[in-house]
Amino acid sequence: MGMSLNYITDAIAAQMPAVDPNRPAVALGNEPALSWLELRAAELRYARALQQAGVRKGDRVGLLLRNCTDYIALYLAIGRVGAIAVRLNWRLTAPELLFALDDSDPGVLVFDPEFGATLAGIRDDIAVTTYVARGDSGSLDGAVPLAEFAAEDSDATGFPVVSAEDPVSLMYSSGTTGRPKGALFSHGNALWIGSIQAQRWRIGSETVSQTSGPLFHAGGFEVLLLPALTSHGTAITFPSGNFTLENFLDVADRHGATDVLLYPFMLFDLLRGDEDIIERVPQTLRRIVTGGDIVMPWVYDELENRLPGVELVQSYSLTEGGAVSTSLEFDRARGHESSIGTPQAMTEIKVVRPDGSRTAVGEVGEICVRSGGVSIGYWNRPDADRATFINGWCHSGDLGSVDAEGFLTIAGRAKDMYRSGGENVYPAEIEMVLTGHPDVADAAVIGVPDQRYVEVGAALVVATEGSSLDIEELRGWLGERLAKYKVPKHFYVVGELPRNANGKVLKNVLRDTYGQTTTTETDT
Structure with missing residues (x-):
């Protein structure tokens, strides 16, 4: 049983457990x-x-x-x-x-x-x-x-x-x-999810985990908090709404947080913040876990420079797949900064073509997960069960590839990919490069209709505070780093990107707003 x-x-x-029952839970x-x-x-x-x-x-x-x-x-x-x-x-x-x-x-x-x-x-x-x-x-x-x-x-x-x-x-x-x-x-799913994270990240009764997301989401509860509970450590949840880094770090300092979850845009704000923000980081902090969107390679250099001794764990997850499926730990990240790591213990990952066959090394396909944390099925949706849970594998709808060393790299959602001039274009790759520009704080790319190429890219970019973003300079900068067909045709400067409670950019909202345009180059 x-x-x-x-x-x-x-x-x-x-x-x-060897823990004082009067200890904070x-x-x-x-x-x-x-x-x-x-x-x-x-x-x-x-x-x-x-x-x-x-x-x-x-x-x-x-x-x-x-x-x-x-x-x-x-x-x-x-x-x-x-x-x-x-x-x-x-x-x-x-x-x-x-x-x-x-x-x-x-x-x-x-x-x-x-x-x-x-x-x-x-x-x-x-x-x-x-x-x-x-x-x-x-x-x-x-x-x-x-x-x-x-x-x-x-x-x-x-x-x-x-x-x-x-x-x-x-x-x-x-x-x-x-x-x-x-x-x-x-119950077995939940205990498995908590135990596997605890094993991978050495979470125990001395751990104080703090998350930034809502408890109704896996990122707010199953990631970090659940393993802290199953290991009889301490689980700190952050009040809903009005998130600021200052308040989050003050809470972390009050409770002596050892592990925190910050979504990528929060992490970017932290590492690009002033010294006052950095000084608020508690001395007890040993690990930052992130996920939801891809972490840009520059983050690793900034973390080593500004928060030496704090490690970053990049994780890949989807709700149905059991919270955390792969992770990239700090000591294995160099040379694989664009990856989302390797499978957790007792977790299998495969990447498949539309016909279900496994892809070759480096070939993009759909990511599938098999583990003890995978959902037991959808509520009253046998049709969706048949489409998602196939022979014990959870088909994620995410695109990715596996390299010769077994590291998984995300290419985006299957529905986010677009074809421009006969070429497959994966927005996640472009977004990774875009946010490496010093004047870009956040970015998202979608495919929009085009009379000549069928589809082209539209980039929504958020400027870093105090910068004057030059679109033509940015376009040229991308052209030095990406193939011409990958460089977005349209650029929009926006105040912020719409995100769900798990920190993921809502591409459907962007498509509804910008998806039909083929003329305007900037929106300031």
Whole structure:
């Protein structure tokens, strides 16, 4: 049957790990941390309340919450009763939220009061029977405050037997390629994901991991925080919204963070920041993990110059593929700076052609992943299962190639590739070069229609602070580093790039805005 997530706090109660149960377990920002004993007490209190509310094994419980320590305790509690946590994106509009709630059909929904008005507008169209507000329930009639819902302490008896095969988490895709899909994960998936990262990155009870993303995403929870929890270290989540590097680093310093997750654009801001930013980096920091977009080669030089002793880990992941599939550690990066590394332990990667055959060394194809962390399937989407999960392999939709040494290099999303004058063009390659220019802080490239070449590139660039970006100079600079057909025809200077909660550029938004243009060269 295997182990379930109950292990995380049960082991503390049984004094199995060599860790003080009064040691910090979880914290939100600068708030005081909950100890391991306090986390266990909260988990059991919430689990008993869910059980008393009629939640049974296999039922769904919705979480519409900003980052908070209650989120982690509730997630563990949902797992203890054998239910499935529906981790809802609080940025969703009412129609999007309605779809996810109608599709997953939770009986209990725990929400932050600020979302009460949105829920009030759709409650007649969903089957939720119990609304629980984390705070004042006045924003939604009939909602029960969480403190009242789970007022009584509980022991660990009387809960169902939960196995590694039982599902525990449901995360919905952003829906950029059509109707959102809920990826389902088991207890075994979760423990595997946490354990493999802990093994690769030496995460243990002394580790203090801090992430910058939302807990409803894999990047905000499964990466770094989950391995810290499974290893009985300390997991720090950052408050949702209004992210600044200054605040993030202040939190890291308060809690003595050893490992942090920064998305590439955050990392770029850090390394191009002034000395005041660098001085805020805590002395305890040993590792920065990044992912979501490609890290540019210049980052390694800047990190060695400005933060000696701090290592960078570049990771590749997709939600369905199990959080982290490959990683490039600092000591193996030289000569492979443009790579996203090699597979994690007990993880297989292959790159295939459209007919399913494996590509040759250096040939671009679709990246496929096989591991114990791969999703057990989509919720109520057998059609999507058949297209994505084939013979045990998760087909990512990402393009990449593997070199002779086994290092994987990303080429972009299959849908992002465009053909210009009969040549395949991969935006990720161009973006990597673009952000190496000293006046470019961020960049994205999309394919747009062209009367002569069918498609050409359009580059959206964000200028570094204080620079006056010269488009013609930039065009010539690219021409010295890329084949002519790869140099974008159109350039737009923009204030920022649209990104999702995981830090990935929303290419669909860019295509909607710029995808039909064939004339304007700049937009300042």
